[in-house]
Amino acid sequence: MAVYITEECINCDACAQECPVAAILSDESEKNPYETMRFYVKPESCVECVSHADEPRCAEACPTEGSIVWDMPFIVDFEDYYAAGHEKGTYQIREHKKKGMMLPSVKAQPYIEDIAMSLRESKANVKA
Ligand code: SF4
Numbered sequence: 709m710a711v712y713i714t715e716e717c718i719n720c721d722a723c724a725q726e727c728p729v730a731a732i733l734s735d736e737s738e739k740n741p742y743e744t745m746r747f748y749v750k751p752e753s754c755v756e757c758v759s760h761a762d763e764p765r766c767a768e769a770c771p772t773e774g775s776i777v778w779d780m781p782f783i784v785d786f787e788d789y790y791a792a793g794h795e796k797g798t799y800q801i802r803e804h805k806k807k808g809m810m811l812p813s814v815k816a817q818p819y820i821e822d823i824a825m826s827l828r829e830s831k832a833n834v835k836a
C-alpha cells in the first residue's frame with residue numbers, strides 16, 4: 709500500500725478500471741468493508757503503481773478532489789497499523805488458506821519511497 713479511498717468517493721468506477729493489479733473493489737463487492745457507498749483499495753494488493761506508471765493511476769483517473777489519499781506503506785514497519793485497521797473495519801485484509809492473514813510480514817508490497825511519511829500520516833491527496 710498504499711492509497712486509501714475516502715468518503716468523498718462518488719462511486720464512478722474510473723479508478724478500478726485503471727488499476728494494473730485489480731486492487732480496487734466497488735461499493736457492491738462483498739469484500740468491501742465500508743458501510744457507506746464508496747470504493748475500497750485492498751492494501752495487501754496495491755503496489756502504488758510501482759513498475760506500472762510514474763504516478764498512481766487511480767488518482768489520475770479520479771474526477772473528484774480528495775477521494776484518493778496516501779496511506780502508509782504496506783511493509784513490516786506498519787504491520788500493527790494494518791492489523792489494527794483490519795480489527796476496526798477500516799481494512800479487510802485477505803485471509804489465505806495456508807498463510808493466514810496477508811499482512812506485510814507475509815507479503816510486503818512496493819511503495820513510492822519519495823512520498824514523505826508526513827503526507828501519508830495526514831492522508832494527503834495523492835493528486836497534488
Ligand atoms: S495506486 Fe495503483 S496499484 Fe494502488 S490502487 Fe491505485 S491504481 Fe491500483
Ligand code: SF4
Pocket residue numbers: 713716717718719720721722723724747766769770771772775776
Ligand atoms: S475514481 Fe474516485 S470517485 Fe470514482 S470510484 Fe474511484 S475513488 Fe471513487
